[in-house]
Amino acid sequence: MRSHGQGFGSGPGQGNCGSGHHGRGEYEGRRAAFGPFGPGFGGPPWGGGRGRGRGRARxxxxxxxxxxxxxxxxxxxxxxxxxxxxxxxxxxxxxxxxxxxxxxxxxxxxxxxxxxxxxxxxxxxxxxxxxxxxxxxxxxWEEAGRGIDWDAMNEIRQAGFGLMEAFGQVWKTGTPEQRQKAISVIGEARKKLYLILADED
Incomplete structure (x- = not known):
């Protein structure tokens, strides 16, 4: 599944998602897109990023x-x-x-x-x-997986990976203006997701 994250820094010049745009400015752009609690760019928060995602048990x-x-x-x-x-x-x-x-x-x-x-x-x-x-x-070990809807979890994963893949492609090949638009789109999507939890339209 990590292959979906290749657009974020694989191949020559790892960690560089576009010629001439790297370092802290690049990190801040990504962070601005997903917010301080967004996924690590090795995977979404429910997957392999930041050492989380595999079920925990007592x-x-x-x-x-x-x-x-x-x-x-x-x-x-x-x-x-x-x-x-x-x-x-x-x-x-x-x-x-x-x-x-x-x-x-x-x-x-x-x-x-x-x-x-x-x-x-x-x-x-x-x-x-x-x-x-x-x-x-x-x-x-059964307690760790009890109550998990695996079909729903798979749908969430696929949606998340698809979003990150698209954002990564824009970040890697787009112009500065296109990157900024992508950040705005992600930011707006993030707000709408939180509104779902708040039961607002």
């Missing part, structure tokens, strides 16, 4: 998910991250920064053990850990 869910996964078979930490992402339907993919400390904690508690496997750690439940795993929900 710390307890990370612990419970690891225990449940290890009931099936021994796994590496990276494998667990991928498995949770797949089983949650993409709603939640925990970060290494949450998984690996949890693995260390579980090992300290005697619930799992680890052994070297091709330069990686392979984690396995202990008997105590298996008893603990039996006491948690069978699919802790």
């Amino acid at each position: 710390r307890g869910d990370v612990r419970a998910s690891i225990l449940v996964l290890l009931k099936d078979r021994p796994m590496h930490g990276y494998e667990m991250i991928q498995e949770i992402g797949e089983r949650s339907g993409g709603a939640w993919k925990p970060s290494p920064g949450s998984v690996y400390p949890t693995l260390q904690l579980l090992e300290d508690e005697g619930l799992i053990t680890s052994e070297s496997d091709g330069g990686k750690k392979l984690f396995t439940l202990t008997d105590t850990g298996r008893t603990e795993a039996d006491s948690v929900p069978d699919a802790p």
Whole structure:
């Protein structure tokens, strides 16, 4: 999906969206278009921009998910991250920064053990850990994706990417006057979106 953001600085001279127009002035123009709370130009706020967008879950869910996964078979930490992402339907993919400390904690508690496997750690439940795993929900990752309308989310994403793609094309190839018009259009669209929330015409 990041291919939609190519108009914002890919290829030769990355970060430059038009010859002779770059640096802070370029940033301010983009910021003015979407406002201070607008999307990062690697993607919209519901996608990959600014380190957000992949569903989050409580710390307890990370612990419970690891225990449940290890009931099936021994796994590496990276494998667990991928498995949770797949089983949650993409709603939640925990970060290494949450998984690996949890693995260390579980090992300290005697619930799992680890052994070297091709330069990686392979984690396995202990008997105590298996008893603990039996006491948690069978699919802790499901909570992260509950209540999400995936069809509506996809429509929103496509609309957002289309808008950013069009704006990026104007910014990359347009004249200064055309760029300014594009900023005005985006600003007006942003205001109208907020008015929708206010139930105003």
